[in-house]
Amino acid sequence: MSAEAVKPNIASQVNHLLAQMTLEEKVGQMTQVDFTVIGKPEERHAENPIDQAKLEDAVLRRHVGSIMNTPYTPNNQAQPIATWRRMQETIQAAAARSRLKIPVLYGIDAIHGATYTQNATLFPQAISMAATFNPDLSFKAGEITAREIRASGLLWNFSPVMDIGRQPLWPRLWETYGEDVHLATVMGTRFIEGHQGADFSAADKGLTCLKHYVGYSLPFNGKDRTPAFIGERMLREYFLPTFAAGIKAGAPTVMVNSSEVDGIPGHANRHYLTTVLRDELGFKGFTVSDWQDIQRLYTRDRLAASEKEAVKIAVMAGVDMSMVPFDFSFYDILLELAKSGEVPIARIDEAVGRILTVKYQAGLFNTPKAPIPVEGNFAAPAATATNRQAAHEAIILAKNENHLLPLKKDANILVTGPTANLLSVLNGGWTITWQGDAEHLYPKDKSTVLAALKKQSTGKVTYVGGDRFDDPIDSEKVVAEAKHHDVILLCLGEKPYTETPGNIPSLELDPEQQALADAVLATGKPVILLTFGGRPRIITKVTEKAAAVLLGFLPGMEGGEAAADILYGAYNPDAKLPITYPRDTNAITPYDYKPIESFEQNTYDPLYPFGHGLSYTTFETSQLKVDKPRIGFNENINVSVDVTNTGKIAGKETVLVYLNDVAASVTRPNKQLKAFKKVALEPGETQHLNFTLTPDDLSFIGLDFKRLVEPGDFTVMVGNQSVKFTVSPS
Template sequence: MTGHSVNAQETNKAIESKVKNLLSQMTLEEKVGQMTQVDFTVIGVPKEQNAEDQIDPAKLEDAVLKHHVGSILNTPFTPDNKAQSIDIWRKMMRTVQDAAARTRLKIPVIYGIDAIHGATYTQNSVLFPQAINMAATFNSDLAFKEGEITAREVRASGQQWNFSTVMDIGRQPLWPRLWETFGEDVHLATVMGTAYIKGHQGDDFSAADKLPTCLKHYVGYSYPLNGKDRTPAWIGERMLREYFLPTFEAGVKAGAPTVMVNSAEVDGIPGHANHHYLTTILRGELGFKGFTVSDWADIERLYTRDKMAASPKEAVKIAVMAGIDMSMVPFDFSFYDLLVDLVKSGEVPMSRIDEAVSRILTVKYQAGLFEPKPLLPIEGNFATAEAIETNRQAARESIVLAKNEHNILPLKKDANILVTGPTANLLSAMNGGWTVSWQGATEELYPQEKLTVLEAIQEKATGKVTYVGGDAFDAPIDVQKVIDEAKDHDVILLSLGEHPYTETPGNIETLNLDQAQVDLANAAIATGKPVVLLTLGGRPRIITSIAERASGVILGFLPGMEGGEAIADILYGDYNPNGKLPISYPRNTNGITPYDYKPIESFESNIYNPLYPFGHGLSYTTFETSDLKVEKEKINIGENINVTVNVKNTGSLKGKETVLVYINDVAASVTRPNKQLKAFKKVELNPGQSESLSFTLTPRDLSFIGVDLKRIVEPGDFKVMVGNEMVGFTVTK
């Protein structure tokens, strides 16, 4: 046993003893207060007052001293939240903790924020590409660094808990939170999410520059049948265990101490009422020891929306008994009042309250909140040159070059470029929701020194750059002017996509682009000039007819604050693109089939025919894989198997390539996908250079959820696939 694990055990025992001791001194009201989380508006001055001090002392006292509130979340001015300066955050956090220090037992408040791609509500923070882009990098080192930088910057602003990372997998492209996921593949999402958590928390998330994470949104939230946010998912338990639980299991193993619960319902049971998911599986099977927090107002919604409870009081009882430890109420003390009544009447046992509060207090001790450290110095910990460069590299690696006909790209710096389209000159279009504001759409709140795509092109170009487009997403674009201007330009950069959004406001009826964008595209293509299509936005909007006629296609998704410069770097060849799609890009709005489809989905007239497949992404150089081998032709159940393959840069430029290793279980008692990603490595190679890569496949990689809903490995034949090669091996009893 290592010294570290001995120390960890000693620390856990010491915390357990402290929690027990503290719990024994607490009144019922103090305990229920710990289970209560309120929004900033409950303690804030009304937004129209524009006071210098945004916290109302009387309201703060009511929340923390009278109602014993254990957690506060969000930024001032909900719901039109906007970023505060780091100094204001630090001042507010001191005010909140000073109030907690005046309580009888001096239990600190844990303050939570949605810092999902950097410190989203702190001005001038380093805002990374969103998760869908981070997945496209296939670079877990970048995910680790993003976690480190985010934790450091959130800590520097004084906040103590990050509602990140999203471990849902994105297999429904209509869903307006697709971009918050690491894509459609279980293995990719597991690797990237785990790396982020480890960077964010380190070995000890009480460290001055670390922070506890929160797994979202347990479980099945991301697969609504109709594609709309907070609508039912129809997922059987086998599929749940095969596709949706493994990422959360990995997050628990990586040490995430908190879990936020699915706002919607799966198989007829709302997430906040699902004892089987929240207690039997999460606690009993996955071994989760931390605490669960509800999502926004979702306990009350068991009564108001889901009609599961006959009263608000019954809704509280159902949720707490199902396994919810903390309620994001968020605007009042109703949960507190109702739960106190429920315990007094004997409807909720004190043992359940003690269990929930012990979990919450344990995380507060683990996070070091009872022994507050001085706030991190801002200098050297916030928006450092190194962090900004890491962000720019993440943006570069996240951009997918999907088409490059006749090597239209990279462009020459002296080329005359006509730039048009609604996403070309907006920072918001590259960042999406949870950026400065909740929906991320208020362009004037963005840091003006950051460059849009247009501005970054203008900085690099020596040729003429002309822009035809409105200053806002919904501003009409003069199509005739585009046609007239095209005559004097060598190439048209057509920048299309979506306005920013998240959650329910992002619900749409179709993946088709707005007709105005289609009309603009048709006019640009009709000029006969080469067109490079750039898309920005959180979902794969349908671009098939445009992409087929364009000379080049760049899929940008949401590359963050450095996205403009990263895209310009790629357009001009200052950076060799290496991003790969973490989703299947649909050809048509209803052509939704993930890459790991079942045999029946590619049988007779059924085909997997996306516009661009999972893992697709071009480079300005070329790569080949060869000599794929397995170490043995036969292994016993329970053994690992080693796989080797060579990869070579066969082109004329230095570049990075991600080698993807897939397997297929040839015949099984439950139908198996045609292939599943089980390993990947990203390597950088000079022209002509080759490298031999080795991978180890474990019994877990060969397993699946069997007929009895248990994970098993069956004897039989397996195939390993890399590039155009395939080799086989057999598992014997």
């Protein structure tokens, strides 16, 4: 059910309910609190950790419209399904005793599966899902995630992240679908469609939340929640289209940018929150603040002279619900502002009407039904199989010198490095706990890379490394052991993190890891580099000497098995980079660079470019054509190309269609991805592919900040081929 198509009966019900509500009840609906506000800290492991008195104070006295997050076990860890269900029953039972019986909307971060439910299906993180270039897998991940949170009794998912990741230092890069607008649009949209279906009130569907609107993902210094300096044209060209697509796909909620763009904090930016989001993009759902960010307009940003002024600024800018989250300060202050007339009742009614509309759309006012059965809907074999396939398609083969890979099953392998024997490094943050680093909580039936190799090997697999990421590794022992092995698997990368705890000053590898790599490479044995982590750490010196390179990023709970399958050839790798992999820590240039970035002394020279990814077979594209040499401003143009598997084994290839506007009134990128398709090909097989480019694909943000198509020449590029066409007035 789209948030843009409010049914007349829902609008009538909302208006009828609004007319009955007191000011206190309205302001309560705009208030969202963390679980700690209603929880029992002394019974944090209880089957139902809710403090009934605190719950009734929140729901019956303060009328809160939303609660979020997990019970406060250490680091907010995942709960059993039974606990989640009891919690939701208890909360909604309290709401049912309120005067108007308005249900509570519970929110959770289920960003790569039902993150906070024990033993859920946890997919590759978004950056790795993007590496699959497989929209159908993104759709299925959305379906399965929704089904598993609904089996847990939950409904509202703070996902997907529709920011695009163009600053590799940013510790939330891995929560994005990469650096490209089109790729992020397609993958994010398909996730929403799978998660919500045609009607997100269905028993196995759930609400999504687009985040973090808008411009959050390009902090100048790379640190989380720090300023972005993005001009209006760039914001409209690169950062708004993904959100526009998410709104069109029916996402009913939007979470606001925690930081600031061009000096204006996201929660105070009426231009973006109202003029653009509402008037231009047509969003009809409700906006929710991020964690404590309305208060921070005063405590951090110094935009407001008091917390009271901060609340006024945010609400009047267009924030409908406040993730307060630890108290009722927002409720108390907004009530005072409304009573004094500083915030008009009309603005309160507007916000509450939006919130109630989404609650009606979600079916929360309907007669409560039991959650869908666990059997067949939670961690089902089919879901695990889909997850395994996603992990297979997410791991990028970046180098394979002299066809070292795949290995024979009887190869003697020395495994070393801090990411070889941990599940946490495959998953990253928002996994079981917020930071994802509680290795002891990970399921015992899932395999690390080391464990998966040992299961498949018929040769000798020896491990030299620590039990934890930061344990020292004895390089001398590694070198001594290397003599008795055919090949060395060097596993490097990052420990899990998200948000500000993941801030780093440099993309350089830890000195300890670089030293281990130097020792391993000096043995003269063939070295396979396998990396895991949320961002591209600088591995240039290692890759120069390594015989093979696999870039794992965050392939999820099945990532260990998938990596072993690729190493042994049980799966032919087919992933491609969704970002540009930099050669040096400050060499940050995205693939769609401007002409000036590759002119005279300036060069685009990444370690691996966007779209790079090898296979154990080879592919060739040919016969690139457009259906006509000249089109009008409002016409489509059809592109066709053949792709052939020229190797000896079956494999999948993603055909990427790029476009360049040869000359324009605003400088245009050297190329931009406009279409892609992944196809499976048998040896010698050729497929003929067709793509349609629309006027929107040919457009850009012009001098007046409006989208337009200008006359002139365009170049279509696929593989090493290109073809031109011209746009002219009809």
